[in-house]
Amino acid sequence: MKLLYFLLSIFAVMITGYLFMNDFNFDNISFSNYLITTLAILLSSCIAVGCVVWLLSQKRKSYYKGIMTIRQYYDYKSAR
Numbered sequence: 001m002k003l004l005y006f007l008l009s010i011f012a013v014m015i016t017g018y019l020f021m022n023d024f025n026f027d028n029i030s031f032s033n034y035l036i037t038t039l040a041i042l043l044s045s046c047i048a049v050g051c052v053v054w055l056l057s058q059k060r061k062s063y064y065k066g067i068m069t070i071r072q073y074y075d076y077k078s079a080r
Contacts, residue, residue: 014038 018034019026068076 010042 014035017038018031021034022030
C-alpha cells in the first residue's frame with residue numbers, strides 16, 4: 001500500500017511541476033513530451049543509483065568472510 005501512495009505522490013508532483021511550468025495551461029502534446037522526458041530522466045537516475053548501490057555492496061563484500069586460516073582453525077579446535 002505504501003508503494004501505491006508513493007507512486008501516486010510522484011505522479012501528483014509530476015503533474016504539478018508541469019502545470020507550474022506552463023502557467024496552468026494544459027496541452028496534450030506538450031504534456032506527453034514532458035511526461036516522456038521526465039520519466040526518462042527518472043528511470044535513468046534510478047538505474048544510476050541502483051548501479052552505485054550494487055557496486056558499493058560488491059566492494060564491501062568480503063570473499064574470505066567465514067573462512068578460517070589454519071592457525072585460527074587449530075585455535076578454535078583447541079579451545080573446545
